[in-house]
Amino acid sequence: xxxxxxxxxxxxxxxxxxxxxxxxxxxxxxxxxxxxxxxxxxxxxxxxxxxxxxxxxxxxxxxxxxxxxxxxxxxxxxxxxxxxxxxxxxxxxxxxxxxxxxxxxxxxxxxxxxxxxxxxxxxxxxxxxxxxxxxxxxxxxxxxxxxxxxxxxxxxxxxxxxxxxxxxxxxxxxxxxxxxxxxxxxxxxxxxxxxxxxxxxxxxxxxxxxxxxxxxxxxxxxxxxxxxxxxxxxxxxxxxxxxxxxxxxxxxxxxxxxxxxxxxxxxxxxxxxxxxxxxxxxxxxxxxxxxxxxxxxxxxxxxxxxxxxxxxxxxxxxxxxxxxxxxxxxxxxxxxxxxxxxxxxxxxxxxxxxxxxxxxxxxxxxxxxxxxxxxxxxxxxxxxxxxxxxxxxxxxxxxx
Numbered sequence: 157x158x159x160x161x162x163x164x165x166x167x168x169x170x171x172x173x174x175x176x177x178x179x180x181x182x183x184x185x186x187x188x189x190x191x192x193x194x195x196x197x198x199x200x201x202x203x204x205x206x207x208x209x210x211x212x213x214x215x216x217x218x219x220x221x222x223x224x225x226x227x228x229x230x231x232x233x234x235x236x237x238x239x240x241x242x243x244x245x246x247x248x249x250x251x252x253x254x255x256x257x258x259x260x261x262x263x264x265x266x267x268x269x270x271x272x273x274x275x276x277x278x279x280x281x282x283x284x285x286x287x288x289x290x291x292x293x294x295x296x297x298x299x300x301x302x303x304x305x306x307x308x309x310x311x312x313x314x315x316x317x318x319x320x321x322x323x324x325x326x327x328x329x330x331x332x333x334x335x336x337x338x339x340x341x342x343x344x345x346x347x348x349x350x351x352x353x354x355x356x357x358x359x360x361x362x363x364x365x366x367x368x369x370x371x372x373x374x375x376x377x378x379x380x381x382x383x384x385x386x387x388x389x390x391x392x393x394x395x396x397x398x399x400x401x402x403x404x405x406x407x408x409x410x411x412x413x414x415x416x417x418x419x420x421x422x423x424x425x426x427x428x429x430x431x432x433x434x435x436x437x438x439x440x441x442x443x444x445x446x447x448x449x450x451x452x453x454x455x456x457x458x459x460x461x462x463x464x465x466x467x468x469x470x471x472x473x474x475x476x477x478x479x480x481x482x483x484x485x486x487x488x489x490x491x492x493x494x495x496x497x498x499x500x501x502x503x504x505x506x507x508x509x510x511x512x513x514x515x516x517x518x519x520x521x522x523x524x525x526x527x528x529x530x531x532x533x534x535x536x537x538x539x540x541x542x543x544x545x546x547x548x549x550x551x552x553x554x555x556x
Contacts, residue, residue, distance in 0.1 A: 238251075
């Protein structure tokens with residue numbers, strides 16, 4: 157008997173208030189890594205109305221005791237990030253040139269630094285770089301799309317990216333504004349995506365455009381252009397700006413906070429999540445780097461043909477260099493046992509935090525590229541090394 161179910165995933169645009177904050181946090185991180193690749197950064201952002209608040213801990217070894225403001229104009233970094241999103245319209249309350257910025261960034265606690273740094277310290281049992289915090293991380297991959305990602309989240313991201321591309325081109329729909337959300341529901345039969353049941357798009361717009369025009373544009377110029385034609389049926393339901401009006405958006409309409417879109421950032425709920433956010437954190441924080449590592453491992457398992465789905469989970473203790481556990485689950489799709497796949501994974505990959513950074517070449521200002529439309533599935537950008545599948549051949553060999 158075939159089994160069917162419907163699974164939904166959402167994405168949000170760059171102008172969504174939470175994504176505004178993620179974008180600012182990652183812009184600050186990249187600015188620090190541009191000065192010194194060994195920077196330690198944990199930058200959180202809050203936005204509401206015309207106010208942006210940044211806080212957290214930053215240490216840039218290269219500048220010594222100099223104030224961060226002597227080498228990085230944080231206000232400019234923030235305004236440039238907001239300008240890049242597109243909050244520059246005359247009627248924007250949240251406007252790149254008019255926001256008020258409150259900066260509460262301090263240096264990293266030496267107690268944390270001694271656990272993470274690769275040196276011996278009192279109470280530390282080794283001299284290796286340790287994890288920046290305790291926690292659990294997950295990585296996931298499946299063969300539903302060319303990106304080896306779940307179909308619902310990739311379809312939702314496609315809609316958001318296309319809305320942004322059209323808006324920033326400034327020709328086809330000048331009424332588009334930065335805040336937007338998308339959602340796609342997909343029917344699965346016997347574990348495979350078969351059709352799109354419904355599509356939801358909510359996009360901020362100028363006050364003088366009619367709902368009928370927005371609806372027609374989103375269906376014809378966005379949905380039908382980027383979603384698979386064979387999965388859109390006569391029964392597919394389109395819900396476009398279902399409240400009827402979306403003029404007030406972004407931080408003017410709702411508060412934003414770094415790290416509140418962790419399911420959008422990962423697998424749309426299809427793969428599990430350890431709970432740690434990514435944006436604003438340098439790669440010594442395993443919340444980010446180990447989640448990228450998990451994606452890399454899982455993707456290479458699927459690319460190697462060892463399974464059609466793979467989830468990897470591992471956990472760390474703060475200051476400790478080795479994970480305290482590593483687990484593989486292929487949900488019954490493995491060509492060999494999960495135990496054998498795990499043994500192959502442990503032969504090919506190192507899960508030590510310092511090795512993760514080295515294997516994925518993470519000490520670079522690349523993180524603003526990861527912020528929007530998912531940290532995973534961007535196969536066209538070589539800087540996002542965790543999307544590579546160069547270890548698939550080695551995994552096949554190790555699995556034998």
